[in-house]
Amino acid sequence: MAGVSTATVSRALRGLPTVSAATRRRVLAAAEQLQYAVSPSASRLAGGRTGAIAVVVPRITRWFFGVVVEAVEDFLHQCGYDLLLHNLGGREQNRQRLLHPANLHKRVDGVMLVATPLRPADLTALTTLDLPGVTVSSGTGVPGWPCVRIDDVAAARIATRHLLDLGHRRIAHISGDPDDELAFTAHLDRRRGYQEALRAAGLWPDPTLDVESGFDIAGGTRATEELLRRGDPPTAIFAACDEMAMGALTALRDAGLRVPQDVSLIGIDDHALSGVLGLSTIAQPAAEQGRLAAEMLIDPLRGRTRASDCGADELPVILPTRLVVRDSTAPPRAN
Amino acid sequence: MAGVSTATVSRALRGLPTVSAATRRRVLAAAEQLQYAVSPSASRLAGGRTGAIAVVVPRITRWFFGVVVEAVEDFLHQCGYDLLLHNLGGREQNRQRLLHPANLHKRVDGVMLVATPLRPADLTALTTLDLPGVTVSSGTGVPGWPCVRIDDVAAARIATRHLLDLGHRRIAHISGDPDDELAFTAHLDRRRGYQEALRAAGLWPDPTLDVESGFDIAGGTRATEELLRRGDPPTAIFAACDEMAMGALTALRDAGLRVPQDVSLIGIDDHALSGVLGLSTIAQPAAEQGRLAAEMLIDPLRGRTRASDCGADELPVILPTRLVVRDSTAPPRAN
């Protein structure tokens, strides 16, 4: 030791204000010299906080989730929190395991659920756990948890409207996420926006132009192949996300259809590669959603009252999207 | 309680063999009924193991690292380990913080370093920490840690050879990673392979055809723009990774050059979107590298002796790569 009790060492190392400057200096010096590092398990046990946050994503390899996690990781580590990553990987079993109270209880100080579908049973489990949390891009909110997201219905409406404005009338939609056995809300909302835009233009959504598949590249390819198999191809396709649009690109090329001359194509995201591919899209701020959600989760934990605590803030925070027109959308060919 | 001591509960819950079946049944039933979950901090403190692994990647948003992390996460959770994610994000400061003994000591049972550059000082720090670890895709190994990787020199040689075989002679190379202030070995090895292939064909590597930039999409664009600015464009480009190749695609298109008619292009990775883009590449098994590394890290922790412990296994495990020819490479135009 450097002449003080362990209690004082503990206080000095954590920077509590109730330590004299001289003492703190001595403690820090001794710690430095002894290469002393506190045992996280011990301080967690004694202190009651774990200093860790669980972050749950469907698939870390998809653009949106990678960007969200990157932003969250950065903020969390800046605040001194560890990030426990959970990748659902499309397995219902993983979701179960993770959401089981034993895996969250006393293990983390908070939870971030990104686009994670929740059943009523999961909701009550989470609620009785009484753990702080936040959801991102999630339809079913958790009572008492803030939520950050975009307006998926509006984004889809704008994408579809863009195609309508160009003069398209036969507009297909590809979407769906069999990765989740449960309803994944983003794609349901996006379909709704698509249908609303069509109806607003006096069109009737045609079920044969609406194909479900995986919410990723391969899914986009499969959905588009199915679409083309149905005959009488659409003049435009609205894909529920950019990765599906990219998959569509392959299928269209293989079918000998050119984009945008034969078929226009638009997605949602503004994926890092959408520019390279010249893909028109609705850009959504992924990093900002992650960062903001992390902040809303952490701030209260650090004792900072968020303004929202003063009132009812069951309202989700909606971040803006933006139409980005590139080379994949054009007026339909005059027949 | 269900009639037994806490010691027995502990043993029953962990499935130790020294508990009678009847007792175990009673304990499990009681735990179930009480919604009892052990406190991880307490068992860590008492037991000395944390049940967590730190995984360090340069950028989770890049294809390779996302796929590696996904595979690692899956394996780790199957083994009951938590995964603490560290994303360096190109900040030297993050590397420092993470590698500081205090942030690893007693916090995790093991470390996986993916493509993380290490200075001599870092090496000694890690060695004195005496923590089990494994490196993936890393040039500078850590003494005593296994390493999983591909042969970057060979991969680059094969890519370059493919271009040479097609008849190209003016073959450029784009590479580099300013994200890392330290030498990031993969790109150095890949340059070496490129140069070796040229020399083996009797060609002299031309420095004006070798441009460094970021190891990502934007870097590929910048490097290619710089290349074209130098005049007398090459007939082929070997990009150090697919993401750089994708960036190159944009620059070439903007310059009015067609791929492969005017310029052939090949990368390394077999990125999820390389197929969509018709990009020729050298495929590397990313998930397998992650999974295998996780296994090599975890198996000894669970008391399983790996065969390699019996001998000196300072040799890295090299996984195979494979040339994938798509539409971005073709013979040069006859002038």
Add this chain to the structure above:
DNA sequence: CTGAAAGCGCTTACAG
């Protein structure tokens, strides 16, 4: 501003 004491909730030898 600092110290003594209790306690966080487990696991681990040690007996039996």
Add this chain to the structure above:
DNA sequence: CTGAAAGCGCTTACAG
């Protein structure tokens, strides 16, 4: 196969 006891290494009221 099971229990009593000690201890893991901190933090937290409680005094002073």
